[in-house]
Structures are given as structure tokens and as C-alpha cells.
Amino acid sequence: MRFGKIVTLAIQRHVAILAAMGTMSVLSPALAATFSQEEVEQNKFIAIAAPVGNGGRQLLILEQQSDERACWSESGTDPVVVEPLLLQFDFTGICGRSTDSNGYSIRMAEQDLGLHYRLSIIERDGEFVLVGVSNRDRQTPPIEIGRTRGIHSGFTKIHLQPGWQFTKRTFRGKSVGHVYLSSSLAPPADVPPSFAFPDIANNVYAKEIQQAVALGFVAGFAQDNTFRPEVALTREQLVSLVLGALDTVPNANLNLPTATATSPYPDVEATRWSAAKIGWAKDNQIISGYADGTFRPTQTVTRAELMAVLRRAAEFAKSTRGLGTTLTLQQPATAFSDTTGHWASETISQMSSYCRVASPPNEVGTAFAPDSETHRSYAAAATVRMLDCVKQES
Numbered sequence: 001m002r003f004g005k006i007v008t009l010a011i012q013r014h015v016a017i018l019a020a021m022g023t024m025s026v027l028s029p030a031l032a033a034t035f036s037q038e039e040v041e042q043n044k045f046i047a048i049a050a051p052v053g054n055g056g057r058q059l060l061i062l063e064q065q066s067d068e069r070a071c072w073s074e075s076g077t078d079p080v081v082v083e084p085l086l087l088q089f090d091f092t093g094i095c096g097r098s099t100d101s102n103g104y105s106i107r108m109a110e111q112d113l114g115l116h117y118r119l120s121i122i123e124r125d126g127e128f129v130l131v132g133v134s135n136r137d138r139q140t141p142p143i144e145i146g147r148t149r150g151i152h153s154g155f156t157k158i159h160l161q162p163g164w165q166f167t168k169r170t171f172r173g174k175s176v177g178h179v180y181l182s183s184s185l186a187p188p189a190d191v192p193p194s195f196a197f198p199d200i201a202n203n204v205y206a207k208e209i210q211q212a213v214a215l216g217f218v219a220g221f222a223q224d225n226t227f228r229p230e231v232a233l234t235r236e237q238l239v240s241l242v243l244g245a246l247d248t249v250p251n252a253n254l255n256l257p258t259a260t261a262t263s264p265y266p267d268v269e270a271t272r273w274s275a276a277k278i279g280w281a282k283d284n285q286i287i288s289g290y291a292d293g294t295f296r297p298t299q300t301v302t303r304a305e306l307m308a309v310l311r312r313a314a315e316f317a318k319s320t321r322g323l324g325t326t327l328t329l330q331q332p333a334t335a336f337s338d339t340t341g342h343w344a345s346e347t348i349s350q351m352s353s354y355c356r357v358a359s360p361p362n363e364v365g366t367a368f369a370p371d372s373e374t375h376r377s378y379a380a381a382a383t384v385r386m387l388d389c390v391k392q393e394s
Contacts, residue, residue, distance in 0.1 A: 035112055036214075037167040037180055045166040045179065046072060047158040048082050049121050049128040049148050057121040057128050060155070061104050061166075061179050062086065063096030071095035079127070079150030080157035098179050106132045106143065107167065107180040108187040117143065119181070121158075126151060130158050130181075140188065145181055197227035200377070204362050205229065208381035215387070217244030218380050229377035236274035236297035238306065238379065239281050242313050245383045249317045249390060256280060265295035272297065286312045304344035304370035306379060307351045307358050310386045314354065317390045328393055329353035336360070336368040344370055355389035357382050 043064075050060040062084065064071050071086045071094065086095040098104045105114035117132035120142075127150055132143035146158040160166075163185055169178035197220050200206045209227060212218040218241055220227045233241070247254050257276040263269050264279035274297055281287040287309055289295045301309075315325040327350065334352035339345045348368055351358035361369050361378070 036170045037107060037182060038170050038175060040166055040168050042166055046082065047130065047146055047160065049156045049158055051154060059104065059119050059121055059130060061098040063179070065096050066094050068094050074157060079148045079152050081152055082155040082157050084155060096177070104179040104181065107182045108185055111187055113187055128156060143188065197225060199226045200229055203229050203377055205377040205381035208384045209377060211384045212380040215245070215248050217241055217248060217383070227376065229375060231376050232300045232373040233376055233379045234298050235295065235301050236278060238301045238309060239277050239287055240274060241379060241383060242286065242309055243277050243281060245387055246313055246317055248387065249320070252317065252320050265289050265293065267294045268297055284316055286316055301374040302371050303368065303374050304342065304348065306374045306382060307347050308344055310357055310382060311347050311351055314386050314390050318393060323393055327354050330355055330389060334358065337366040339368050339370055342370050355385040357385045357389070
């Protein structure tokens with residue numbers, strides 16, 4: 001048991017250091033909304049009820065990262081007693097160890113619950129039970145995740161309940177080491193949706209903004225963690241957004257330039273941050289300038305102009321996949337009350353049939369408002385819809 005005490009002290013010391021460094025804060029909403037998960041080999045992980053304090057228990061998750069040396073051993077049944085072996089050697093690259101909310105959290109139905117539930121071990125009915133405890137309401141019943149099937153004074157294996165498994169957190173397709181206790185079951189009803197930014201919670205385009213952020217072609221403002229959905233989009237910002245979206249299309253291989261030696265338009269100097277993208281979009285017939293030869297990069301984009309650019313972007317995306325440029329319309333066109341005779345009337349009608357890329361402001365009414373400014377929220381949503389339609393065509 002002497003080694004068990006050493007491990008317990010090591011775990012407690014590790015947690016104390018993390019707390020002193022201020023690293024035990026909960027996951028930010030912006031990150032929680034963009035994380036995904038990946039499957040792992042279940043036998044490479046173990047959840048342990050580790051002794052701490054005066055008879056208390058803390059969750060410890062160990063991962064066998066390589067087969068060089070065993071990270072733990074097991075003995076007995078009901079309960080299974082665990083001996084952590086990783087502190088007997090330099091376990092770097094061989095074993096992983098998660099001791100607090102920085103290393104593990106709950107995920108249900110593809111939703112990260114780290115903001116709403118904390119993992120805790122309680123003693124009940126002659127065994128230790130791993131549960132998720134609500135951070136919002138003490139009256140909310142805990143989520144049962146696993147049991148030890150008995151009581152032991154040392155390290156004890158937690159058997160996950162049916163429907164629960166270990167997974168790893170990923171960000172933009174790459175594993176970031178964090179371990180999830182995951183279930184496909186729906187989260188409790190008291191859990192509000194996790195939004196990337198606090199100012200989109202009541203926005204009609206919130207889910208599509210989430211998708212756009214997850215895909216990486218639009219972002220918020222780091223200084224205050226806002227998205228500013230009602231801010232108008234400029235023409236150069238639209239180019240950057242649309243090209244970023246096209247770069248997510250499978251096998252597109254855009255090879256977007258980061259610099260240019262020439263000015264694509266008289267009012268877009270080669271040194272401007274957007275010049276290379278504007279030049280590329282011009283060369284590929286995704287955008288065009290005005291009759292006087294200018295591009296007007298800082299001018300607000302109208303909703304009609306947005307539709308024209310998204311139609312060309314969709315045609316370009318299809319052509320890169322060898323599918324021609326004719327868009328496959330998915331539904332009847334919307335009869336908008338204010339587009340008759342407008343220069344973009346045909347395009348707006350077509351894009352309303354293409355996964356509803358064209359829709360009324362805030363999805364209400366019969367008008368399209370073609371000459372109104374384009375807000376960041378609708379630009380993100382319309383672009384997500386365009387991508388969805390492009391990816392449906394094969």
C-alpha cells in the first residue's frame with residue numbers, strides 16, 4: 001500500500017499545482033462549440049476511483065499510449081483493484097494521465113457538457129459511483145456514468161455503464177489529448193445549447209454560425225469573444241469569407257495565394273491585406289468590379305451582391321470536382337415580393353431554390369431586401385447553405 005500512498009500524494013500535488021496556476025477554469029463557450037470527438041480503443045483507457053483526503057475519491061483516467069510498458073495492473077473482481085504503474089518510470093509517450101477537468105469532461109449527443117456538469121465520485125449502495133453533477137441546479141438528478149461494483153480502500157476500477165465510452169477531443173480534425181466520457185444519449189433537458197459566442201444565442205442563424213465557425217471560414221472577435229452578427233460585411237471581407245469556405249470543399253485544392261505583386265483593381269493596392277484573395281477571386285470569375293473599373297473593397301455588400309458571389313462560388317466549386325457548373329435546384333423558388341425588375345432577380349430566385357441560400361431577412365416575411373446591407377450572421381448562414389448544397393452533389 002506504500003506505493004498507493006505515493007501515487008495518491010502525487011495526484012493531489014498535481015491538482016494543487018494546476019489550481020495555483022489558474023488552469024482549472026471551465027472550458028470557454030467558443031471552444032466548447034467547435035470541438036469534436038474521435039473514437040479510441042476502449043482497452044487503452046481506464047477510469048479509476050482514486051483515494052484522496054479523508055476517505056474521499058477522485059476520478060483518475062489513465063491511457064496506455066504505447067505498448068513499451070504497462071501503465072497499470074488489475075487484480076480481483078467486484079471490485080477490480082488497480083495498481084498505477086506509471087510513476088515507477090518515465091511515462092512520457094507511454095502513458096497518459098488525466099486528473100481534473102482540464103483532462104476530462106462529459107460529452108453527450110455531440111455536445112460538450114464541461115460547462116454544465118462536473119465529474120464526481122460518490123459512495124452509494126456499497127460501491128463508488130461516477131456521476132455528472134449539474135453546476136447550475138443542485139436539485140437536478142446526477143448523470144450516472146460508471147460503478148466500481150464494490151468498495152476498496154485503494155485504487156478501484158470504474159466500469160462504464162452501457163452506452164458510455166471513452167473518446168478523445170479533436171479540434172479541426174486533430175486530437176488535443178482531452179478525454180471525453182461520451183454517450184450518444186441526449187443531454188438532460190436543463191442543459192442549454194452551447195453557443196460559440198454569447199451574442200448569437202437568440203439569433204435565428206445561430207446554428208449555421210456555429211457550423212461556419214467550426215468549419216473555420218469565419219471567426220469572432222477575440223478581444224471580447226463576440227461574433228457581432230448584425231455588423232455589416234464589406235466586399236473584401238466577403239471575398240475572404242467565401243474563399244475560406246470554398247477551401248473546405250473536399251478535393252477543391254485551391255492553393256490560395258497569400259501575397260501578390262500586382263494590384264487586382266486600381267483601388268486595391270498589392271500591399272492590401274485582401275489583395276491576393278481579391279485577385280484570385282477575380283481571375284476565377286467569383287467576383288467582379290464595377291463599371292468604372294473599381295472594386296471598392298471597404299464598401300458594404302448588399303444582399304443581392306452576396307447572392308451573385310455565392311452562385312459563382314457554387315459553380316466554381318462544382319467545376320473543381322468535375323461536375324460542370326449547372327446548379328441542381330433542390331426546391332421550388334421563393335416568390336419574393338421585392339425582387340421583380342431587380343438586376344439580380346434571376347440569381348436571387350435561383351439561389352432560393354438552392355438549399356434556400358436566398359431567404360428573407362431573419363427568415364421572416366416575403367421580401368428579400370436585395371439592396372440592404374449584408375450582416376455577418378446571414379453571410380455565414382447563406383455560405384453554409386451553399387456549401388451544403390455543393391457537397392450534396394456528387
